[in-house]
Amino acid sequence: MSTHTLSVLVENKPGVLAHVAALFSRRAFNISSLSVGPTSDERVSRMTIVVDGASTPVDQVHKQLEKLVRVLKVVELAEDAAVERELALIKVQARPELRAELLDIAAAFRANVVDLDHDTVVLEAVCSPGNLDSLLAQLERHGVRELVRTGLIAIGRGGSTITDEDQVGEVAA
Amino acid sequence: MEVTGAQALVRSLECQGVDIVFGLPGGAILPAYDPLRSSSLRHVLVRHEQGAGHAAEGYAWATGRVGVCMATSGPGATNLVTALADAYMDSVPIVAITGQVATAMIGTDAFQESDITGITAPITKHNELVTDVGRIPAAIAEAFHIASSGRPGPVLVDLPKDILQARCPWSWPPVMDLPGYKVPGPPEAARIAEAARLLHRARRPVLYVGGGVVKSDSHEALRELAEVTQAPVTTTLMARGAFPDAHPLALGMPGMHGMYAAVTALQECDLIVALGARFDDRVTGKLAAFAPGAKVVHADIDPAEIGKNRQPDVAIVGDLGVVLAELARAARELVAAHGPTDTAEWIARTSGWKRCYPLRYTQDADGPLKPQHVVERLSAMTGGDAILVAGVGQHQMHASQHYSFTRPRGWINSGGLGTMGFAVPAAMGAQIGRPGELVVAIDGDGCFQMTAQELATCAIEGLPIKVLIFNNGFLGMVRQWQELFYEERYSEVHLGTSIPDYVKLAEAYGCVGLRCEQAGDVDAVLEKALAVTDVPTVVDFRTHDAEGVFPMVPAGHSNDDIVLGPEFTAAEQQAATRREVIAR
Numbered sequence: 001m002s003t004h005t006l007s008v009l010v011e012n013k014p015g016v017l018a019h020v021a022a023l024f025s026r027r028a029f030n031i032s033s034l035s036v037g038p039t040s041d042e043r044v045s046r047m048t049i050v051v052d053g054a055s056t057p058v059d060q061v062h063k064q065l066e067k068l069v070r071v072l073k074v075v076e077l078a079e080d081a082a083v084e085r086e087l088a089l090i091k092v093q094a095r096p097e098l099r100a101e102l103l104d105i106a107a108a109f110r111a112n113v114v115d116l117d118h119d120t121v122v123l124e125a126v127c128s129p130g131n132l133d134s135l136l137a138q139l140e141r142h143g144v145r146e147l148v149r150t151g152l153i154a155i156g157r158g159g160s161t162i163t164d165e166d167q168v169g170e171v172a173a
Numbered sequence: 174m175e176v177t178g179a180q181a182l183v184r185s186l187e188c189q190g191v192d193i194v195f196g197l198p199g200g201a202i203l204p205a206y207d208p209l210r211s212s213s214l215r216h217v218l219v220r221h222e223q224g225a226g227h228a229a230e231g232y233a234w235a236t237g238r239v240g241v242c243m244a245t246s247g248p249g250a251t252n253l254v255t256a257l258a259d260a261y262m263d264s265v266p267i268v269a270i271t272g273q274v275a276t277a278m279i280g281t282d283a284f285q286e287s288d289i290t291g292i293t294a295p296i297t298k299h300n301e302l303v304t305d306v307g308r309i310p311a312a313i314a315e316a317f318h319i320a321s322s323g324r325p326g327p328v329l330v331d332l333p334k335d336i337l338q339a340r341c342p343w344s345w346p347p348v349m350d351l352p353g354y355k356v357p358g359p360p361e362a363a364r365i366a367e368a369a370r371l372l373h374r375a376r377r378p379v380l381y382v383g384g385g386v387v388k389s390d391s392h393e394a395l396r397e398l399a400e401v402t403q404a405p406v407t408t409t410l411m412a413r414g415a416f417p418d419a420h421p422l423a424l425g426m427p428g429m430h431g432m433y434a435a436v437t438a439l440q441e442c443d444l445i446v447a448l449g450a451r452f453d454d455r456v457t458g459k460l461a462a463f464a465p466g467a468k469v470v471h472a473d474i475d476p477a478e479i480g481k482n483r484q485p486d487v488a489i490v491g492d493l494g495v496v497l498a499e500l501a502r503a504a505r506e507l508v509a510a511h512g513p514t515d516t517a518e519w520i521a522r523t524s525g526w527k528r529c530y531p532l533r534y535t536q537d538a539d540g541p542l543k544p545q546h547v548v549e550r551l552s553a554m555t556g557g558d559a560i561l562v563a564g565v566g567q568h569q570m571h572a573s574q575h576y577s578f579t580r581p582r583g584w585i586n587s588g589g590l591g592t593m594g595f596a597v598p599a600a601m602g603a604q605i606g607r608p609g610e611l612v613v614a615i616d617g618d619g620c621f622q623m624t625a626q627e628l629a630t631c632a633i634e635g636l637p638i639k640v641l642i643f644n645n646g647f648l649g650m651v652r653q654w655q656e657l658f659y660e661e662r663y664s665e666v667h668l669g670t671s672i673p674d675y676v677k678l679a680e681a682y683g684c685v686g687l688r689c690e691q692a693g694d695v696d697a698v699l700e701k702a703l704a705v706t707d708v709p710t711v712v713d714f715r716t717h718d719a720e721g722v723f724p725m726v727p728a729g730h731s732n733d734d735i736v737l738g739p740e741f742t743a744a745e746q747q748a749a750t751r752r753e754v755i756a757r
Contacts, residue, residue, distance in 0.1 A: 011353060015290060015302065022294035063477035069299040069319060072353040 033151030093143030199245025202272030226256020231602030247285030262589025298326030360491030369503035384411030385449015394497035414578035433530035462731035525754030541717035564620030594623030632683035679711035
């Protein structure tokens with residue numbers, strides 16, 4: 001699957017998520033994940049949208065998002081020019097005799113134990129997209145009871161920022 | 174000074190220059206209707222909110238200004254949905270004002286509550302639920318700005334009842350807050366130059382003209398570009414009238430029911446210059462087989478249209494008014510510097526196609542009345558200068574094909590959405606927008622019955638629109654598809670010609686009702702209809718029920734598979750498939 005990561009700055013106003021969701025539905029765009037959160041400017045929220053490029057024309061996603069009135073900026077982050085992370089909370093079967101092996105796996109992926117019960121642990125993992133899949137594959141043998149993923153978030157590498165040289169600066173001004 | 178939200182709304186509309194509002198009041202929008210009484214706005218009380226929406230569209234199509242419709246919450250608002258979807262597909266600038274239940278009631282399934290901003294998010298250019306009375310002027314100003322700028326479209330403003338009743342200070346103009354709204358700037362000079370060079374070098378160019386040329390009022394620059402470069406011109410269903418049909422370079426309409434010459438010229442050309450057109454499936458047929466040898470210049474104000482269906486060689490994003498003026502200038506300079514374009518052979522060929530494979534039908538003097546004949550007589554009697562409005566189906570195609578359009582904004586129809594019932598209310602809006610002019614709705618009997626109630630509105634408002642019903646007793650286009658693609662297994666397409674009695678219905682609505690059953694009577698009946706100046710006239714034309722629309726490219730087929738229809742011999746069809754020009 002060829003995925004593309006779009007960072008989208010939107011006005012922090014009611015109905016914005018509905019407009020974005022309606023666009024994806026209306027245009028039959030397939031998305032792998034979407035995460036939303038505030039930015040350092042309270043008037044602006046940031047969405048990270050991962051699009052499946054095989055089934056969805058990414059250029060159209062980009063341009064149609066740009067047309068939404070409440071969308072301030074759309075930037076595609078190339079994989080090699082961005083730091084991409086996803087947080088997962090994973091509830092794993094942890095029988096006492098296998099618990100040491102489980103913790104070794106967690107340590108290898110720098111996942112933390114954030115809850116412990118007599119036969120389960122909850123791991124908190126912050127991974128790049130490929131690593132999370134590898135971790136989950138390893139944990140599968142132990143039995144993943146429940147999984148929550150935030151969806152990918154991403155930020156460009158280097159000194160430049162998404163708000164450089166554009167209208168978002170004017171919003172802040 | 175302080176005003177209520179309702180007063181702020183009405184004043185904002187006045188300040189915005191609105192002169193006409195089509196609407197129907199109800200509970201949640203009631204506060205707005207009180208200050209409306211003493212305002213400068215003319216309110217036209219429709220009989221169904223869908224009529225208000227299409228009337229606003231007709232007004233916008235005819236005038237180029239923003240049409241306004243107003244409805245109450247819940248069912249009032251949802252009745253606008255079809256018109257909003259129609260306006261979205263055809264990029265028609267309208268603003269819809271809807272009442273909403275009071276803010277404290279939103280989400281409680283209150284009486285006449287509907288989430289109209291949620292419902293219309295995918296079919297509006299923008300919408301907003303206003304929750305602060307102080308924002309009303311800005312919300313209205315923004316709605317008009319968004320609806321009319323860039324690629325036009327519908328905008329809905331939803332106003333809860335308590336917001337309309339609350340008070341706020343009044344001032345105008347408001348500060349618009351649209352940091353994310355972008356309208357394309359001037360086109361890139363290098364792209365214009367590149368496009369002009371391609372056009373100057375092309376041996377088989379076609380200008381593929383869409384609705385954007387009408388919306389940007391750039392028909393004069395288009396004509397200049399065509400004449401300077403000697404490039405033949407096709408005008409899509411959305412652009413009929415943008416280039417006069419009688420012009421020697423006019424090829425007519427392309428697409429599924431397009432003229433053979435237009436369809437085939439696009440297939441054979443070496444350069445398409447697409448101007449405010451969107452490579453719609455009804456134009457391209459099977460996309461992969463469309464214009465296989467053509468380079469493409471695509472100019473549009475909406476960057477998302479560039480490459481959506483066909484990847485262009487040269488993309489120009491910008492207002493077509495500017496694009497066409499600059500293209501024409503660049504073309505003129507190239508002709509001055511390097512000599513005229515070399516398209517004479519191509520024009521001879523496309524003209525030959527026009528001559529050999531024209532629109533053809535047979536009207537026997539005592540045979541059944543053909544819809545094409547009615548359109549041709551209307552075209553001749555009005556000199557092509559009527560404002561023609563159509564619904565959707567066979568009558569729409571016959572009207573578009575057989576009327577000889579002379580000017581832009583003289584053709585109004587539902588192109589993208591294909592909304593049956595569009596014609597009568599859209600004609601109402603067009604007539605109000607252009608009061609002194611002749612507005613003629615050509616409608617099918619199926620379409621007419623979907624929105625005929627607006628005849629009451631037209632009669633009461635004294636609007637002398639003409640409604641020519643092509644009454645063949647069938648949902649004709651569906652019938653045609655069942656005939657061609659379902660081996661004549663007709664399923665649920667027969668409406669019958671006599672119920673209702675359209676003459677009596679017209680009279681009951683306070684209109685003039687006429688009937689015409691024979692070709693020999695068409696002129697006299699049309700003359701009678703055209704002479705009425707104070708109320709609408711409805712003419713029940715009893716047209717041939719088995720008449721099809723041709724030429725036709727079957728859905729999903731390549732445009733190479735164009736079928737000329739039963740009026741042509743097998744030999745002619747074969748010659749057409751070989752793209753031959755037959756000597757007379």
